[in-house]
Amino acid sequence: xxxxxxxxxxxxxxxxxxxxxxxxxxxxxxxxxxxxxxxxxxxxxxxxxxxxxxxxxxxxxxxxxxxxxxxxxxxxxxxxxxxxxxxxxxxxxxxxxxxxxxxxxxxxxxxxxxxxxxxxxxxxxxxxxxxxxxxxxxxxxxxxxxxxxxxxxxxxxxxxxxxxxxxxxxxxxxxxxxxxxxxxxxxxxxxxxxxxxxxxxxxxxxxxxxxxxxxxxxxxxxxxxxxxxxxxxxxxxxxxxxxxxxxxxxxxxxxxxxxxxxxxxxxxxxxxxxxxxxxxxxxxxxxxxxxxxxxxxxxxxxxxxxxxxxxxxxxxxxxxxxxxxxxxxxxxxxxxxxxxxxxxxxxxxxxxxxxxxxxxxxxxxxxxxxxxxxxxxxxxxxxxxxxxxxxxxxxxxxxxxxxxxxxxxxxxxxxxxxxxxxxxxxxxxxxxxxxxxxxxxxxxxxxxxxxxxxxxxxxxxxxxxxxxxxxxxxxxxxxxxxxxxxxxxxxxxxxxxxxxxxxxxxxxxxxxxxxxxxxxxxxxxxxxxxxxxxxxxxxxxxxxxxxxxxxxxxxxxxxxxxxxxxxxxxxxxxxxxxxxxxxxxxxxxxxx
Numbered sequence: 372x373x374x375x376x377x378x379x380x381x382x383x384x385x386x387x388x389x390x391x392x393x394x395x396x397x398x399x400x401x402x403x404x405x406x407x408x409x410x411x412x413x414x415x416x417x418x419x420x421x422x423x424x425x426x427x428x429x430x431x432x433x434x435x436x437x438x439x440x441x442x443x444x445x446x447x448x449x450x451x452x453x454x455x456x457x458x459x460x461x462x463x464x465x466x467x468x469x470x471x472x473x474x475x476x477x478x479x480x481x482x483x484x485x486x487x488x489x490x491x492x493x494x495x496x497x498x499x500x501x502x503x504x505x506x507x508x509x510x511x512x513x514x515x516x517x518x519x520x521x522x523x524x525x526x527x528x529x530x531x532x533x534x535x536x537x538x539x540x541x542x543x544x545x546x547x548x549x550x551x552x553x554x555x556x557x558x559x560x561x562x563x564x565x566x567x568x569x570x571x572x573x574x575x576x577x578x579x580x581x582x583x584x585x586x587x588x589x590x591x592x593x594x595x596x597x598x599x600x601x602x603x604x605x606x607x608x609x610x611x612x613x614x615x616x617x618x619x620x621x622x623x624x625x626x627x628x629x630x631x632x633x634x635x636x637x638x639x640x641x642x643x644x645x646x647x648x649x650x651x652x653x654x655x656x657x658x659x660x661x662x663x664x665x666x667x668x669x670x671x672x673x674x675x676x677x678x679x680x681x682x683x684x685x686x687x688x689x690x691x692x693x694x695x696x697x698x699x700x701x702x703x704x705x706x707x708x709x710x711x712x713x714x715x716x717x718x719x720x721x722x723x724x725x726x727x728x729x730x731x732x733x734x735x736x737x738x739x740x741x742x743x744x745x746x747x748x749x750x751x752x753x754x755x756x757x758x759x760x761x762x763x764x765x766x767x768x769x770x771x772x773x774x775x776x777x778x779x780x781x782x783x784x785x786x787x788x789x790x791x792x793x794x795x796x797x798x799x800x801x802x803x804x805x806x807x808x809x810x811x812x813x814x815x816x817x818x819x820x821x822x823x824x825x826x827x828x829x830x831x832x833x834x835x836x837x838x839x840x841x842x843x844x845x846x847x848x849x850x851x852x853x854x855x856x857x858x859x860x861x862x863x864x865x866x867x868x869x870x871x872x873x874x875x876x877x878x879x880x881x882x883x884x885x886x887x888x889x890x891x892x893x894x895x896x897x898x899x900x901x902x903x904x905x906x907x908x909x910x911x912x913x914x915x916x917x918x919x920x921x922x923x924x925x926x927x928x929x930x931x932x933x934x935x936x937x938x939x940x941x942x943x944x945x946x947x948x949x950x951x952x953x954x955x956x957x958x959x960x961x962x963x
Contacts, residue, residue, distance in 0.1 A: 391456075394433060394589060401425045402596070402786060409782035420556040422785035423792045426593055427548075430586045430796050431570040437585060438577030445579030445829060446510045446808055448667035452584055457673075458497070458680020460587035460797075461664035465493050465685045466594060466692070467798035468540075468655070468862075470547055470791070471855035472910055474635035474766035476693035477625055477700070483644045485910050486689075488651025493685060495656040497678020500873070501665025505674040507949055511808050512662050512869065519876045519945055520886035528890035530809045532868035533659045536861040537806035538839050540660060543857035544799025545571060545843040547767070550854070551791035554727055555771040555784065564847035567792075571799040572840045575807070576833055583797075583804045584667050590793035591684060597790025598691035601773055601783050605698065612701060625697035628704055632762045634769070639911050650914035653870040653921060654862030659809070660801035692770065695787070699769040702776035709755040712745040713738035718775040719761065722768070729762045767791065799843065802861075806839050807832040859913035863901075867893035867920030871928055877950075879943040880932040888931050893924030 402422055409418045443449050452460075469476065472485050481487055500512075509515045513529040520529075545567050552563040574586045605611040612621030629635035638644055655661055664681065665674035706716050712730060715738070722728040724736045733744040742752065745760065763769050771791065774783035811832035846852055871889040875881035897920030904912050 394429075395592065398426075398429060398589065398593065399596075401429070402782075402789070405785050406780075406782040409780050415781040416557070418781035419784040419788065420558075422782075423552060423556060423788040426789040426793050427566060427570045427796065430589060430793060431573040433589060434574030434582035434586050434800070435577050437582040439579070439581060440829060442828070444581050445832070448579075448581040448584050450667065450669055452581075452664075452667040452669075452677075454668055454673040454676035455680050456588045457584065457664040457668050457677035458682075459591045459684050460584045461493075461497065461661065461677065461681035462684035462688060463587040463591035463594060463794055463797040464660055464664075464801050465489065465655075465681065466591075466688045467544060467547060467794040468858055469689060470692075470767060470794060471543070471853065471858050472766075473692060473696060473770060474629050476689055477622070477629060477635070477696040477766075483641075483648045484638070485647055485651050485914070488648040488914070489655050490682070490685065491648065492652040492655025492658075493661065494678070494682060495652065496658070496661050497665065497681045498675055500656055501662050501678055502671045502674040503949070504662055505665045505668060506671040510666065511805070512657060512659055512873070513809055515949075516869070516872055516876060516886070519942075519949075520872070520881075520883045522883035522887070525872075525883050525886045525890065528887060528894075529869070529872065532864055532890065532894075533809040534806045536864040536869075537659055537802045537809065538842065539802070539857045539861035539864070540658075541571070541799050541802030541806065541839050542843040542846045542852070543854045543861065544795045544797065544802055545840075545847050546795070546852070546854040546857065547798065548792045548795030549847040550767060551771065551788050551795065554725070554768055555788040555791070557725075560850070561848050564844050567796065567799070567847065568840045568844035571796055571803055571843070572836055574796065574800040575803040576836050579832070580663060580667055580804055580808075583800045584664065586800060587797040590797035591688065593793040594688050594790040595684075595691065597786040597788075597793075598688060598695050598770075600786055601777065601779055602691060602694050602698070604779055604783065605777060611694075611698065621701065622697060625700045628700045628758060629696075629766075631759050632700075634763060634766055636909060636911075643911055643915065646918050647911045647914040650866050650918040650921070651862060651910075654864075654866035654914075654917060657869040657873050658862065658865045659805035660798070663801060663805060695773050696766055696769050699773035699776050700763075703761065703763065703769070703772065704758050706776065707756060707761045708758050711753045712741035712750070712756060712760075713753075715741060715756075715761070718772075722763075722772065727764050727768045727772075729764070731756075731760050732762075803836050803839055807835040810835045855910065856913075859910045863897055863913045863917035863920070864894075866914075866917040867897040867924060871921050871925035874925060875928050875932070877946060878932060879939055879946055880935060880937055881928065882932075882935065882939055882942060884935070885928040885932045889924040889928035891924070892927040893920040896920030896923035 405418055405422050439445055469489060475486050504515055507515060513533040516529045517526045548567040549563045552558040553560050574582050630637055664677055668674045668677050719728055720737055723730050723734050726734050730741045731745040731748045735741040735744055771787050774780060811828050868890050871893050872886045875885055875889055897916055900916035900919040904916060
């Protein structure tokens with residue numbers, strides 16, 4: 372029997388490796404073909420625009436081909452995702468979370484603040500909470516919390532917090548991809564929003580978590596290639612500034628440029644940065660899409676290995692993105708500083724016409740408009756410009772602008788656009804899947820006494836997917852929100868509403884009342900703090916508000932627990948089984 376099982380496992384792994392090799396070869400051939408077209412003189416707009424559209428098509432096809440009606444595949448990817456691929460997929464989701472704050476990657480220290488908090492939260496999620504969820508056999512973090520605190524009111528609170536944070540991430544991922552298509556390829560916004568919404572729906576709808584994980588793994592590969600290829604090309608031509616990545620003089624110069632351009636915000640002080648670190652760590656550690664990769668692995672050890680893999684690849688891709696952004700900032704400054712406004716590079720005028728770069732505080736369409744704009748600011752005709760006079764709009768644009776600033780060609784521009792689109796799709800699809808799981812499984816199935824038909828559960832899932840993707844489409848077309856605000860809000864909801872309850876789940880004196888108080892107190896504290904915040908559209912403000920909510924919710928839950936009866940045998944037994952018991956401590960899902 373053991374020989375047959377090992378032979379079957381080897382055969383399944385060989386088939387898996389063959390499918391992965393085929394998908395990787397398809398993407399590489401497509402990008403190589405774009406590079407060949409660039410070399411033979413094909414139109415730059417076509418060469419730069421074709422790769423991101425192929426990426427959308429490829430990731431959508433990958434999700435569609437993994438369709439399944441099996442609950443175990445739909446909600447947990449069959450518990451068969453190898454640890455290396457699960458970690459690689461999770462890295463794509465985490466880097467997508469960081470993209471709206473990408474300027475901090477190149478312009479600030481990673482030790483504290485938003486970047487440090489995200490990596491600390493990823494370590495906690497990948498190395499402890501994710502393996503713990505995998506050990507218990509649950510389908511999501513909300514299912515574990517609902518099992519620990521089983522009252523209907525707490526269940527509604529947990530499901531609502533997971534659904535809200537996941538919906539915000541789905542909209543943020545869609546906006547990242549749409550903005551990349553609009554800014555880097557010149558696509559129509561409504562068309563780009565429809566294409567991205569349809570693609571995320573196709574990735575998450577037919578195959579559930581299986582489609583999301585494999586599409587995210589492919590997105591991580593595209594991001595590694597897209598950010599890494601320009602850096603490698605510059606290194607081969609000795610055009611990469613020395614000391615760029617690990618705090619050298621070039622890195623310091625780029626950081627100063629980003630701060631002077633107001634692309635990277637100035638630090639708010641040590642206490643605020645430490646609070647931001649803690650809030651970001653709490654938000655990521657309890658975020659459903661980040662924990663989903665652990666649930667798809669075969670066992671607890673595999674989930675922990677996936678956590679190490681996610682940490683490694685997240686740091687690698689973040690370093691590549693930081694280097695690309697720094698090179699782009701330095702190249703833009705060196706091409707424009709000291710030049711008169713009528714002699715700027717053509718690419719600067721083109722970007723300024725689309726509102727992506729301001730010249731002397733204005734969007735200009737050519738040399739004459741640039742000269743008039745700088746004259747209104749007091750510059751004499753032919754006077755050289757300073758670095759602060761040419762200001763890019765955000766860090767995402769700087770990433771996409773690198774090939775033009777460093778004259779790397781249209782193929783490199785298409786690769787970076789593909790990386791941004793792929794990461795946005797990965798985040799959007801993972802948010803869709805987490806939200807649908809909260810409604811279709813944690814709400815419908817468990818609340819109905821585990822008697823609901825599999826077909827009805829999956830139908831509810833897909834209706835939820837359509838509704839959330841429609842909301843994401845409307846948000847992308849309207850352009851009212853920014854990806855950064857949506858990601859910050861999602862992390863704030865997770866940190867203030869889920870993290871305190873997750874902490875109480877390990878305390879034997881905490882019961883349903885304490886969990887409900889923690890959820891409600893966290894939500895009230897968060898939204899009250901946001902209501903009185905003067906500048907809410909900044910990650911640090913959301914983080915401080917989230918920390919206020921988490922503190923209020925956790926403190927009220929703690930006080931309530933200390934005032935309650937200390938003897939709670941059911942809670943103590945659950946914690947003992949959760950920490951020291953065997954796997955599948957909950958009643959197994961009938962479809963799994």
